Amino acid sequence: MRAQSNPLLLKWYNAFMRLSNRALSPLVQHASDVHLPLRGECRAGQVYLVGAGSGDAELLTLKAARLLRQADAVVYDRLVGDDVLALIPHRSERYYVGKARGHHSVPQAEIGELMVKLAREGKSVVRLKGGDPSVFARMGEELDALAAAQIPAAIVPGITAASAAAASMGIPLTDRGHAQQLRFVTAQLCREDGTPDWTSLARKDETLVFYMGLSKVSAICQGLRQAGLPDEWPIMLVANASQPEQQSLVASLASMPEKLAAHPLPSPCLIVVGSVVQRVATTPVALASEFISPQEITP
The missing domain is CATH 3.40.1010.10 (Tetrapyrrole methylase, N-terminal domain)
Incomplete structure (x- = not known):
């Protein structure tokens, strides 16, 4: 009979485990005693x-x-x-x-x-x-x-905003059922022709992450819709990812410009486009940083 199925046995089992932990604790190295493997020094002139x-x-x-x-x-x-x-x-x-x-x-x-x-x-x-x-x-x-x-x-190297934003919202950037590719794009439109190749970006099997694009949300939504992505395709904005003042906004390509106008977000802001965004409302995980309580507005 399993101890968990009998209240008396469960009581004795828990008492035994407590005594065992106390007996073994002197033999276990505490986290405060662990020395992290930091080595090296800043070199002069480098x-x-x-x-x-x-x-x-x-x-x-x-x-x-x-x-x-x-x-x-x-x-x-x-x-x-x-x-x-x-x-x-x-x-x-x-x-x-x-x-x-x-x-x-x-x-x-x-x-x-x-x-x-x-x-x-x-x-x-x-x-x-x-x-x-x-x-x-x-x-x-x-x-x-x-x-x-x-x-x-x-x-x-450091943790880039895309990783921080996805982690803080509890979603993956790639997923076998949603996106097999991941693309980082600058939203500054600084290319010679001034316009991204929307046709190459409008794919349903990948996640797009636009950096520095808060002022270009309307152009991004319009460009992707005209290139073939459906109006209801998910998009998410995350401002100040991983910080206490983090805020997020989730909507569709068609509705995001209006929602952003109604609920302005501060800069810096990251834009995530793809079906992985659908997991924001369904993934039962804690936020990456315990102190964050992001303001999230869904469709």
Whole structure:
């Protein structure tokens, strides 16, 4: 007979387990006693292009946290969270070079010159970029500037906004029953012809993630509908993914522009298009960050 089927046996079983745990506890290494495998140090005269992740300091990589604690100088962007910046020691020099839509506080060329100058002064430099430095973050331009000056560089990846947004909403970016492909797209429409190839993007077997597209939601919805996606195709907006002020809006391609006008979202905002969005209302999982209570508006 199983102990769980008899109240008396269950009582004795639970008592036995408690005694066993107490007896074995001295032999078990506690989490506070575990030393994380952090090694290395910031090298003088080198620049580290570090991903700050989505803003939640607990989603920062261990390597990124170590470099922030060791660097002589930190050059950081607008989208780096305050909790992440709090990891920088007071002794370290800080340089803010953030950009907002339509306003660049420091031109890109000057950012490159600043990193080169600091490195040539013999300082270890962390170039701290929101999300992952290799995803729509001008990392290539900064690597070119460092290479031209013969400054050694290293790249430390971070959690990109797409991963953070999907995790915080409890959905996958890919799923065998929904999407076998995943595509990241910049919504800035900066190509020479100024318009994405909507026909190639309007597929039902993939998930589309548009970065920096809050002001272009109407154009995205219209372009995908005209290219063949149905009016009822799901779309989700997530602002400030993984942060306490996270907000989300779920609708269809046809209804999203009107819903966004009625319920404006702040920037930065990520756009997810695809049938995986349908899982937002059906997936019974906790949010990735315990402190987040996103405002969600469904169709």
